[in-house]
Every structure is written in structure tokens, then in C-alpha cells.
Amino acid sequence: MGKTLAEKILSLKSGSDASAGDIVVSKVDLAFVQDTTGPLTVREFWDNGFTKLANPSRTALFLDHAAPSPQRQLSTDHILLRKFARDTGALIFDVGEGVCHQLVAEKLARPGDVIVGADSHTVTAGGLGAFSTGMGSSDIAVAFALGKTWFRVPETIKVVVSGRFKHGIYAKDLILYLIGLIGADGATYKALEFSGNVVNNMTIAERLTIANMAVEAGAKVGLFPSDRQTLEYLRSVGREADYQPLAADEDAVYERVIEIDATALEPMVAKPHTVDNTATARELKGTKLDQVFIGTCTGGRLDDLAVAAAIFKNRRHHPQTRLIVTPASQKVYLEAIRLGYIEILVQAGANVMPPGCGACLGVHQGVLGDGEVCLSTANRNFKGRMGNPEGFIYLASAATAAASAIKGEISDPREVM
Ligand SMILES: CC(C)[C@H](C(=O)O)[C@@H](O)C(=O)O
Numbered sequence: 001m002g003k004t005l006a007e008k009i010l011s012l013k014s015g016s017d018a019s020a021g022d023i024v025v026s027k028v029d030l031a032f033v034q035d036t037t038g039p040l041t042v043r044e045f046w047d048n049g050f051t052k053l054a055n056p057s058r059t060a061l062f063l064d065h066a067a068p069s070p071q072r073q074l075s076t077d078h079i080l081l082r083k084f085a086r087d088t089g090a091l092i093f094d095v096g097e098g099v100c101h102q103l104v105a106e107k108l109a110r111p112g113d114v115i116v117g118a119d120s121h122t123v124t125a126g127g128l129g130a131f132s133t134g135m136g137s138s139d140i141a142v143a144f145a146l147g148k149t150w151f152r153v154p155e156t157i158k159v160v161v162s163g164r165f166k167h168g169i170y171a172k173d174l175i176l177y178l179i180g181l182i183g184a185d186g187a188t189y190k191a192l193e194f195s196g197n198v199v200n201n202m203t204i205a206e207r208l209t210i211a212n213m214a215v216e217a218g219a220k221v222g223l224f225p226s227d228r229q230t231l232e233y234l235r236s237v238g239r240e241a242d243y244q245p246l247a248a249d250e251d252a253v254y255e256r257v258i259e260i261d262a263t264a265l266e267p268m269v270a271k272p273h274t275v276d277n278t279a280t281a282r283e284l285k286g287t288k289l290d291q292v293f294i295g296t297c298t299g300g301r302l303d304d305l306a307v308a309a310a311i312f313k314n315r316r317h318h319p320q321t322r323l324i325v326t327p328a329s330q331k332v333y334l335e336a337i338r339l340g341y342i343e344i345l346v347q348a349g350a351n352v353m354p355p356g357c358g359a360c361l362g363v364h365q366g367v368l369g370d371g372e373v374c375l376s377t378a379n380r381n382f383k384g385r386m387g388n389p390e391g392f393i394y395l396a397s398a399a400t401a402a403a404s405a406i407k408g409e410i411s412d413p414r415e416v417m
């Protein structure tokens with residue numbers, strides 16, 4: 001019987017013939033923390049009597065959720081994490097380098113890897129064909145020390161995407177549609193495995209956006225094949241040697257198959273206060289916005305900034321709607337400067353912030369006021385998510401965000417593209 005991508009990767013990394021439902025002990029190819037989960041991991045590491053890392057060059061700490069730190073305790077946490085990296089030889093990516101998941105994709109993730117991170121959006125690297133998932137700080141401390149961890153091999157839901165993205169429709173619209181279809185618990189502890197002609201032609205940036213939000217449907221992982229798109233991307237970041245082809249077997253067994261015709265998709269929006277509370281941008285037209293935020297590990301990549309810049313060219317944001325742009329990494333930021341996107345966005349009235357999580361989870365750089373409404377390219381819109389339980393957050397693509405920032409209200413991007 002053939003294997004799904006999840007079964008194939010975990011079989012290889014556990015040295016067993018693993019199938020859904022099996023418990024395996026797997027090699028860990030990369031383990032990481034970010035600055036809000038790292039301090040507990042470090043304490044757990046030392047408190048458990050661990051003294052050295054299993055693989056320092058494949059252990060990473062990212063200072064990205066508070067970058068730069070806005071207050072004393074977070075700054076003190078950063079000191080602790082920098083010291084841990086010095087003491088153990090772990091990699092450290094300091095403030096301003098970018099969001100952990102974007103840097104993992106750019107610099108560290110390889111097809112076929114098993115990656116664990118103390119952050120729920122670790123699933124993002126599934127876009128590169130890695131079995132990549134979030135775990136608690138204690139589990140990560142053990143993975144730091146032992147270089148392995150255990151998994152229950154997940155059953156897989158296959159998502160087959162046919163047709164094509166019409167003008168104004170993006171990967172974010174597809175994943176919002178899917179989450180709205182199956183619900184926030186529709187894939188709990190399952191693997192989502194994406195395929196179909198639309199997926200085969202997706203850029204890695206598109207795949208990362210979709211994989212990033214697999215966890216918003218409860219998925220353990222969001223997996224894509226490793227193919228020519230993967231090779232091209234790894235070549236573009238100087239990591240061609242990390243490439244290996246990877247695909248599910250033709251006769252793999254799936255728990256469920258979901259067929260989506262991309263041609264029928266509309267610009268999608270998640271309404272407050274859950275990600276599966278979806279509607280089309282057309283249905284929400286006229287919803288007034290106080291803030292638009294373009295950024296995060298979901299929607300802060302170069303393709304997001306490119307789409308936004310194309311829409312903003314020779315236009316400004318609405319005077320009643322603040323515009324915040326946060327590149328997902330230093331590489332994205334520098335390329336966006338070189339290509340002129342940042343100049344267009346600043347001329348459009350954008351507050352451009354340092355690469356990192358920014359306003360995403362309410363730490364700093366755009367906390368909402370009471371009753372304020374924000375349209376965000378992020379992945380979560382729970383009550384209080386952006387620092388104020390009296391705020392309201394809508395989620396959408398960078399195109400919908402840019403079009404909405406111009407009009408000051410939720411808008412269909414196809415009307416301005
Ligand atoms: C703060 C961290 C624990 C959290 C996560 O793990 O997802 C954050 O990154 C988020 O996006 O909510």
C-alpha cells in the first residue's frame with residue numbers, strides 16, 4: 001500500500017514502515033524557538049539536566065515577536081536567549097532579521113525534513129515538503145537535547161485544487177475558503193496534503209501561505225510535494241543542494257479527499273472573531289476600517305508587497321484608515337526596496353515597520369483602540385489578538401487589504417486591479 005507524504009517522511013525519519021495511527025520516534029532535522037516560547041524552553045532544557053544540544057547547527061532561536069522589544073521583560077528574555085545561543089552554539093536570529101517561519105523557509109528547511117518549533121505556525125515549512133509542526137516548549141527542550149521526538153502518524157486529508165486562480169484571487173483566498181469549508185477543527189490532528197494542477201504551478205510563497213494556515217483548521221501539518229517549484233526556490237536562496245524530490249504514492253490511502261475548483265473562488269475574508277467565520281469581500285463591502293496591516297508569516301512576503309505596491313501605485317490610503325506594512329524578513333525588505341515597492345508604499349502613506357511579527361499578536365507596532373476595526377493579512381483574528389479585546393479583526397489577502405486601505409472599507413480588489 002502506498003504512502004502519503006506524512007507517512008513517507010515519518011517512515012524515513014523513524015527507520016520504520018510507518019502508517020497513519022502508528023507511534024514512531026523520529027529524528028529531528030531542525031528544532032527552534034521564538035522569543036515568547038524560548039525562555040520556558042531554555043529553563044526546561046537546564047532544569048532537565050541537559051547540558052548540550054544534539055545538533056547546534058540545526059537548533060535555532062528567533063527574536064521576532066517583540067522586535068525590537070517594547071518593554072523591559074521582553075528585553076530581558078532576549079538577553080537570556082542570546083546567552084543560551086552563545087553557551088550552546090545554537091543559531092540565533094536577532095531582532096530585525098524577520099519572522100521565524102519566513103527565516104526557516106529562506107535559510108533552513110529542506111524537503112523531507114522533520115522540523116519542530118515552539119510556535120503553532122511551524123507548519124509553514126510544509127510548503128517546502130517538510131513534516132513541520134508546532135510543539136510545546138518542554139517538547140522542544142527535549143528535541144534540542146536528544147535530536148528526536150515522538151509522533152502519532154496522522155491520517156491525511158487530501159486537498160485537490162483544480163482550475164486556476166482568476167485575476168485578483170490568491171493563495172490566501174484558497175486557504176480561507178478551505179478553513180471556512182471544514183471549520184477550525186476540521187483537520188484536528190490530521191495532515192492536510194495539497195495537490196492538483198493549481199498546486200503544481202504554485203510558487204513556494206503561495207505554498208507557504210497555505211501551509212502556514214493549516215493549523216487554523218487544526219492540522220498537525222500542511223504538506224506540499226517537493227518538485228520543480230521547490231528546486232527553483234531553493235536555488236533562489238542559494239540552497240539548491242538541499243533539494244530532493246518528494247511526492248505521495250499514487251496508491252496512498254487518504255481519510256478524506258476534498259476537491260476545490262480554484263476558478264470559482266472569490267476574494268475571501270475571515271470575520272471576527274474566528275478564522276472559519278468566512279465570507280466574500282463582496283458580501284462585506286462597506287465595512288469601515290480604522291487600520292490595515294500587511295505583514296506576518298502569512299502575508300508579509302515579497303509577493304504580498306508586490307501585489308500591494310501594484311494596487312497602491314499613485315494612490316494613497318484612505319485618511320481614516322491607518323496603513324501598516326511589516327516585511328516578513330530582512331531579505332524580503334531589501335528586495336522590496338530594490339524593486340521600488342517600499343517607496344510606493346511609503347508614498348501611499350504606509351508605516352513601514354522592521355521585519356518581524358509586528359502588530360500580529362498585539363505586542364506592539366499597531367495595537368488597536370477600543371472599537372477599532374483592522375483588516376490584516378495575518379492568520380488569526382481571535383478576540384484580543386491585536387492587543388485589545390474591544391478590537392475587531394478581519395483576515396484577507398494582500399490584494400484585498402490594499403484595495404480596502406484605499407477605500408477605507410472592505411473592498412473587492414478586482415475593482416481596483
Ligand atoms: C506566541 C506564540 C505561542 C503563538 C503561536 O505559537 O502561534 C504566536 O506565534 C501566534 O501566532 O499566535
Ligand code: SF4
Nearest residue numbers: 099296297357360361
Ligand atoms: S507573524 Fe504572527 S502568526 Fe506568524 S509567528 Fe509571528 S505572531 Fe505568530
